[in-house]
Amino acid sequence: MPDIPADRAPDATLQLRADPYRFISARCRAHGSDLFATRVLMEPTICLHGAAAAELFYDTDRFRRAGALPDRIRKLLFGEGGVQGLDGAVHAHRKAMHLSFMTPERMAEMETLLLDKLRIRAAAWEERGKVEMHDALVGLVADVAATWCGLGPEPDMTRRRDQLQSMFEQAGSAGPVYWAARLDRRRADTWARDLVDAVRAGLATPPADSPLAIIADWRDAEGALLPSEVAGVEFLNVLRPITAVGDWLVFVLHALAVEEAPDTDDASLKRFVTEVRRLYPFFPMLGARTTRAFEWQGHAFPADRLVLLDVWGTNRDPRVWDDPDRFAPSRFEGHTPGPFEMIPQGGGDHATGHRCSGEWLTERMMRVAARFFVEELDWDVPEQKLDLDYRRLPGLPRGGMPLSRIARR
């Protein structure tokens, strides 16, 4: 049986940090293979690329999530005891809770909250000569997220917003910046746990269909309430990624600034934001661990091996996408990508696998914002660094995406 092609360098951590999005696909191209073996943080690791590999990665018989990721990433991004690190029936039960937030009514409510907030904030943006939209949009979306999650109409998110933001924007960092983010994580965990305790004690009464109320009341398959720390982590598993949609909105603005603006009917907007989700650098890769030894495409995988799936590169695989680097929303006319072909928020099945439960909500928020920026607002793009910073997670525009001469129509 042929060995998995292996990198010669003893460890790839520095290369991976230097170019997290392009690392796996570039190495796969160099090896002429959809997989290669390397070491990350000195640990033997197999990297996978492409739709067939993604399908393998989501085979729960051969891969598990418990204990899969290096501690430093897991503890900052996911926290302890949350859905991301569960497997099998326990995972499916907890995932049902996350999916239960996503009813059509609640998603429509999010659209209204977001649009209202955009209109209100736009009035203030008009007053300023120049507005740094990364900062403005993450703050705005954090407020909307908090309301939608059950924290009331005018939640005070000034402190929380930075804590949430550092969880998803510093996950790949090192040194003091990383440790400051870990401290933020601890503070946010304590705050979320206290919120759950307050709901359980009857001291707070969020709407019954809000994530805060549902999580505080959720029982595991044996009928026990979740430990309040774990319930707090799950609450942050909703609040944090919705806040992160603020970064997707920056990418929407960037695409509107550098590409042809879409028509504002639903279908055109959907194609536009789908192309943003395919191409812009958000999650570079995902991690899991083999449950047992097995063979795939003639290669032997050992048991308990860390495996990284190339998210960014799979979304640009020329075997699936014509002219893959070109921004072309029309590629989605009459075409829905397969469950493993386009994986910016994971692949496979939402209920049985780890695919993002917030994918539809994300897409709808992006559509609302895109329509608002095209239909309701005039704005200029002042001189700035519009190139994306591929060393950062997410790879936001270097200049922070300021706009000037903002005016409501």
Ligand code: HEM
């Ligand atoms: C910025 C937008 C978002 C991005 C880039 C994103 C991306 C992802 C990715 C890559 C995964 C992992 C898939 C896997 O491990 O196989 C994931 C999982 C998850 N996402 Fe999102 N997501 C976003 C928004 C949301 C929103 C808005 C929510 C909730 C309201 C959400 C909730 C979750 C949850 C709970 C999981 C864990 C699912 C599981 O382990 O079964 N995400 N997301």
